[in-house]
Amino acid sequence: MHRKEVAKLAGVSEATVSRVLNGVGPVKEETRKRVMEAAQQLNYVPSALAQRFALRRSGNLGVILPMLPKVNLFSTFYFSEVLSGIGITAKQRGYDLLMLFREPDEPRDYVNLFRTQKVDACIVLGAQDVPNERAALAELQDGRHPFCLVNQRFDGESFNTVDADHQMGSCQAVKHLAERGFKRILFLNGPAVYSNSLDRLDGYRQGIEEAGLTYDRSMVLVGNYSRKSGYKQAEAVAWLIREGRTDAVIAANDRMAIGLLQGLKELGIQVGKDVALIGCDDSDGARLTDPPLSSIQVPFYEVGCAAASRLLDTISDPRNSFAVKLPVKLIERASSAAVAFTES
Amino acid sequence: MHRKEVAKLAGVSEATVSRVLNGVGPVKEETRKRVMEAAQQLNYVPSALAQRFALRRSGNLGVILPMLPKVNLFSTFYFSEVLSGIGITAKQRGYDLLMLFREPDEPRDYVNLFRTQKVDACIVLGAQDVPNERAALAELQDGRHPFCLVNQRFDGESFNTVDADHQMGSCQAVKHLAERGFKRILFLNGPAVYSNSLDRLDGYRQGIEEAGLTYDRSMVLVGNYSRKSGYKQAEAVAWLIREGRTDAVIAANDRMAIGLLQGLKELGIQVGKDVALIGCDDSDGARLTDPPLSSIQVPFYEVGCAAASRLLDTISDPRNSFAVKLPVKLIERASSAAVAFTES
Known part of the structure; x- marks a missing residue:
């Protein structure tokens, strides 16, 4: 599928198609709409995006966070320190951080985050040892999706974990x-x-x-x-x-x-x-x-760094599984x- | 471009192509690789992803954050409160939060975040009134990409802002x-x-x-x-x-x-x-x-809520521009x- 066909269907020049799809330069709203409809009809995706898809790389490191009622999550010392460590490490490794808030009762369809290529790997914070969480994590493990837990073990499972002692x-x-x-x-x-x-x-x-x-x-x-x-x-x-x-x-x-x-x-x-x-x-x-x-x-900061760093290592080689425990004082x-x- | 052609080129069944591209069910690593290579060669993207592209919706609200040397960003009261407000509001509106850390000297190619469909809208935190920041924001404005500033004005510009008094x-x-x-x-x-x-x-x-x-x-x-x-x-x-x-x-x-x-x-x-x-x-x-x-x-928490909420309103109607100032005590x-x- 080529840009040319999109241009033809929309009745505009190829340059206009580029301008619309790349979001650069001034384009009339009506023209933009016509181009987008043509692209959608032809299932056209610019090659950069198609490549990104084929490489299965979103460039995002996901962080699953619980929504705790009446708690400003980022304001709690534990989460803010761990997230700082994760964020800085992700940045150093060329990843952006996708925060995924989950309500306690919400279905935990973690696998879907990988299917829809929202994330390349995923850190689960504040997990609880309850049946639906355990099942969702086991599903990730079965699908060989790179993930790790912070500050939470599941006895009997060999999930990647980083924790303090x-x-x-x-x-x-x-x-x-x-x-x-x-x-x-x-x-x-x-x-x-x-x-x-x-x-x-x-x-x-x-x-x-x-x-x-x-x-x-x-x-x-x-x-x-x-x-x-x-x-x-x-x-x-x-x-x-x-x-x-x-x-x-x-x-x-x-x-x-x-x-x-x-x-x-x-x-x-x-x-x-x-x-x-x-x-x-x-x-x-x-x-x-x-x-x-x-x-x-x-x-906690170091826990976050270790989680991001060790997890991203498993993307290139899934054999890099890990269970890290850092000392306290x-x-x-x-x-x-x-x-x-x-x-x- | 169809799934059938990918299957043919990779020498596998269409069902296998689906399994690989959707990341469901067990697939041999070798098979997975062959399918991905075929998909890449043919620039094939599953229609769900193509649609998402055509609708120009990533489902992500971006937050641009400065990397401050030696500061655990999430541990500062200002950022943690604002981010809590943004996060909870984004979640309520069905968005995930993409954190984008920017080093002080890094080029500020904000427009690219929209071009590559990493975000649908973007909140800029910790912006400074320096020439390259001003230029990057003006470029966003010219491209009509939905964004807003928190806690920072740029005199002479009509950027969307939320601030406290x-x-x-x-x-x-x-x-x-x-x-x-x-x-x-x-x-x-x-x-x-x-x-x-x-x-x-x-x-x-x-x-x-x-x-x-x-x-x-x-x-x-x-x-x-x-x-x-x-x-x-x-x-x-x-x-x-x-x-x-x-x-x-x-x-x-x-x-x-x-x-x-x-x-x-x-x-x-x-x-x-x-x-x-x-x-x-x-x-x-x-x-x-x-x-x-x-x-x-x-x-600050309310500032974050207002920023996310007002900004997401501008996606459906760009005329919803805003300059909010909340009282202090x-x-x-x-x-x-x-x-x-x-x-x-």
């Missing part, structure tokens, strides 16, 4: 507190649909046991990673503190820790003095609270600096 | 301080290549004059909107405070205000007591500093709560 993080936090004499360490975890919540719980339990303390299921509370869910636990935690049933808290992210800190402050309980508190993420906020918040530093600040008080 | 913001801040008796109000602005910096300066000047004070050019300092650039001004500001030459500071964003606050604290100067301080953005950080930071609340916190001390 969350287990190591909460284990370190428990041992840090135990060394300072804290013995009744509460753990405020996130939901179990995220494998990183389970990893953190494993690490908490491991730390408790290695410190010679006794694991007590009732010492594990659950929030949803929002600041509000930390704030809401303040009354229950304040009661446990006043009853002498807890002397330290580890929260599975900084947002919950900061919410809890604010709630405790309102109830007259001073973090860093009446109770020790450790967050997780080492976000900007951890440096700004009063007292500054000890936190497990997670290299406890950053000590005033919220856990005190030594435990002698027992009353 | 920055002039109103710094004017309010000056008057708030003047009412409390502060008379020597320093202004820490951002670079003049951003029209919003110029707007803030206009507002500062207007406020100074309306409060019956005298505008003094030497009371305007310039940073680059980073926390570090605020921190770096601490020594100069501390000197001015000790000399009695300033009693209050307005910073053009919270990051610079927080950097300045930290620097002053290290020099033994207490914000909220020795000097009043007001930031701008009302970011999360403003609530977390000690003392909490007064700040001009800018509805001063949030008072402890950093500017004190009343000015009697002069020594």
Whole structure:
């Protein structure tokens, strides 16, 4: 199919066809419409686009993101850091970034993104271990479409993943507190649909046991990673503190820790003095609270870089499959600096 | 050009051609390669893709973002809020978001994004009033490609824009301080290549004059909107405070205000007591500093929503051109709560 035939059918010059299809130079709206209709009728596609199709290269790296109700996604530390790492790496490798928002209940037709050549490869953020997600990812895997997960494992599947060592993080936090004499360490975890919540719980339990303390299921509370869910636990935690049933808290992210800190402050309980508190993420906020918040530093930016880089490597050679786990590090600040008080 | 001819050239069945081109079902790698080569040779594109081309619809809303050295872009409050607004609105309107990172020196061939049908419309963030940017945008305008600017005007051009009323913001801040008796109000602005910096300066000047004070050019300092650039001004500001030459500071964003606050604290100067301080953005950080930071609340999320929504309206009817300006609001916190001390 040639440009000439499109020009003939539309009754314009070949130069006009070029101008319309390339979107350059002034063209009357009526002429533009005629050319587009002729092109559509003849199934004409300029050769550059046809080539791009044949090479199956969109030049886009897809990022699937959950739509979380009432959350400005980009404003959460986790997503913004990971996306920065992905974005910079994609740019360095000559890719643009296609953000694909998915509602919780929306069908997950990930394969279609590849079929319609919207993306050449795809990173899935905020995946949950629920049946329809698992099925959609298995379908991608079966079709040999390049994709990877960040911060989420699916046990029994060999999906490409990049993650941080969350287990190591909460284990370190428990041992840090135990060394300072804290013995009744509460753990405020996130939901179990995220494998990183389970990893953190494993690490908490491991730390408790290695410190010679006794694991007590009732010492594990659950929030949803929002600041509000930390704030809401303040009354229950304040009661446990006043009853002498807890002397330290580890929260599975900084947002919950900061919410809890604010709630405790309102109830007259001073973090860093009446109770020790450790967050997780080492976000900007951890440096700004009063007292500054000890936190497990997670290299989310580097996680994003590694995900994009390793994934793009699999395009040229699918044998480059990977499961990366980056180390974390406890950053000590005033919220856990005190030594435990002698027992009353 | 038909699927039949591709099948013939590749020596496979038409069903196999479909499987390969649609990326469904199992196909041997060798077969896949043969089909793709045949399709490329014949310039064959499946009709769904050809139609999408003819309709000139990629389903993508482009967002052009500057690559700022050493800045995790998504982690800055401004970009993350605006992008959240854009992302949610795009999703509601059935668009995916294509992020296009541009290096400062990179040629700005925005028109090409439309020519190659990577995007249907495009939002430009972090634009600067420099000649090559102005030229690239004028080219988009001439080609009638739907685009808009956020938070940046180009005087003399009728580009679509969405912005917040920055002039109103710094004017309010000056008057708030003047009412409390502060008379020597320093202004820490951002670079003049951003029209919003110029707007803030206009507002500062207007406020100074309306409060019956005298505008003094030497009371305007310039940073680059980073926390570090605020921190770096601490020594100069501390000197001015000790000399009695300033009693209050307005910073053009919270990051610079927080950097300045930290620097002053290290020099033994207490914000909220020795000097009043007001930031701008009302970011999360403003609530977390000690003392909490007064700040001009800018509805960046709503700015993003408005930009995406108004821009997508222009696709169906280019006459829907727009220049939106959303109001801002001063949030008072402890950093500017004190009343000015009697002069020594």
